[in-house]
Amino acid sequence: TQLLEQSPQFLSIQEGENLTVYCNSSSVFSSLQWYRQEPGEGPVLLVTVVTGGEVKKLKRLTFQFGDARKDSSLHITAAQPGDTGLYLCAGDNAGNMLTFGGGTRLMVKP
């Protein structure tokens, strides 16, 4: 069974602070995806990383895929209240099912 562990589970910070969320597994994934989920909505894809060591940037968000394709991180610079939400990582082994981590619930206070 492939498992993805996310840390921290909860994060409450002030506007303007930086933060990093981690997603770790003992299994190799062909790709890893990061989603953001708002209350009452389904997850929305932020980014997909495919190549070991890959770094992708989306405005203030930086995503990194580990060299061994087992772990990933999401770094947010100068967090804003609009960044508040549940961040989920999900591994894909081209087997059509996504394996999700438990999520990181982020709250950014103004």
Next chain:
Amino acid sequence: GAGVSQTPSNKVTEKGKYVELRCDPISGHTALYWYRQSLGQGPEFLIYFQGTGAADDSGLPNDRFFAVRPEGSVSTLKIQRTERGDSAVYLCASSLNGFGETQYFGPGTRLLVL
């Protein structure tokens, strides 16, 4: 354009009852997925359809759960003899052809079993 839609958005039922949850995928998407998200957790895979057939149902927790997609578009997740532990958000997603392509999620159906 229209995204994935799910109905009802909320469902309250009593223990032992039967429920049906509906998913309308994005038009033209051949792959459809059902996930279940318990409170405070990430989604867990239930079943995957490619066209009309269930290509992978390994995530269904037991034989009380069943899903169909008779015409390769709309799918219905059916739960018999509901239990309180079935309370969760049931998410549907679709992708163009499956095979690792981006999955687009619906808003989910919140099921509460009393």
